[in-house]
Amino acid sequence: MTLPQRDGCTRASRSTYRGRVHIVVLNWRDTANPEGGGSEVYVEQLARRWARDGHRVTLVCAAYSAGATLEDRDGIRIIRVGTKLTVYSLARRLLRRGTLGRIDVIIDTQNGIPFFARYATSIPTVMLVHHVHREQWPVVYDPVRARVGWIIESVAAPRALRGTAYVAVSQATKSELIAQGVSSGDITVIHNGTEALPDSGANRDPSPRILVLGRLVPHKRVEHVIAAAAQLRHHHPGLTVAVVGDGWWAENLHEAARSHGVADIVEFTGHVSEDEKARQVDRAWVLALPSLKEGWGLVVMEAASRGVPAVAYADAGGVTESIADGVTGVLVHGEEAAFTDALDALLSDTRRRQTMGTQARARSAQFSWDSSAKRFEELLIAQVQVASTQRATGWSFRRRRKARQP
DSSP, X not given: OOOOOOSOOOOOOSSSOOSOOEEEEEOSOOXXXXXXXXXXXXXXXXXXXXXXXXXXXXXXXXXXXXXXXXXXXXXXXXXXOSOTTTHHHHHHHHHHHTTTOSOSEEEEEEBSBOOOGGGTOOSOEEEEESOOOTTTHHHHSOHHHHHHHHHIIIIIHHXXXXXXXXXXXXXXXXXXXXXXXXXXXXEEEOOOOOOOOOOOSOOOOSSOEXXXXXXXXXXXXXXXXXXXXXXXXTTSTTOEEEEEBOOTTHHHHHHHHHHTTOTTTEEEEESOOXXXXXXXXXXXXXXXXXXXXXXXXXXXXXXXXXXXXXXXXXXXXXXXXXXXXXXTEEEEOSSHHHHHHXXXXXXXXXXXXXXXXXXXXXXXXXXXXXXXXXXXXXXXXXXXXXXXXXXXXHHHHHHHHHHHOO
16 A cells, blocks of 8 residues: 655654654544444544644544545544454554654554554554453354454453553553553553533423434443333333444344334434434433443443433443442443333432433533543653653664774
């Protein structure tokens, strides 16, 4: 692949940082990909701000049918190569061949499996981890591939990447990384920010309405909400469920709605615009997030920004930080029956639900993408400075040693 090169890259080749740098982000998808989710939003929200501040940002991700190989969006150069499996090796090839031009620092996003960028280049690398996929491997893949994937994630990666700087999006993810052998001192926690949804002009529905928001994949366990709806419709006349989003598991969810006898009250919107998403959130009484695992739960804060409390499982990782239990939502300790009970209680108690919604809105304002981008940028620049100092020190040492030789 031959790519047009841009001027203005200020590679930090000396010990003093000189301002703008070229940041390369490796991620398996981008937000335009139909399978894109919260991980991609996190990356691009930060990258957009880095580009705005004058840095060069290149995102390398997997191709998809409607996506151009090369695209410039919001100041980010996006390069799409391979599939969600082959993008890893192809990205390393781009790094080894110098196709991306001069690079100062790399963000290697580990969505289960890292890119192992540090084995393709000597450029400083920061690992970005949203959550550990222990529970998800057997849900998505057959036993053999699930086992291999988990060994790579939990054993091979921590050992191969020892000493690399990590960013985790929650304390829960940091704890899981430490359990895998990553040094606590190597991990910086940088939370997701919140981009408040606009006021759509829509009002809360007069009848109870549950919202599910996000990609439709098995580990999101939307079936738990569908099963809950079958029970709750008898307690809450006029109940509806909005499933907003799309994904390869969608047809299975349609079948689940039919088999539970709730196809008439479950609305599948598919992928929607940002304006329509805001309208769906404004209509909802409560957000249901029965996901098996979340690094943070970006949709929690999106709903919170419009005063909608959330219900999620307490053992789902980062949601224990995006939801203040009993304040901005409910963390469920238990299985499906407990999840249904939590939804029932919140739908039944108008005062409690509204109080939680008000508190959720106030708390969501505390998490800023600008702040997260700045903290991450500072970490990246620190890595560039360390690498520059090491290069300068090594050059000086070699020069002195050569001068002493007879």
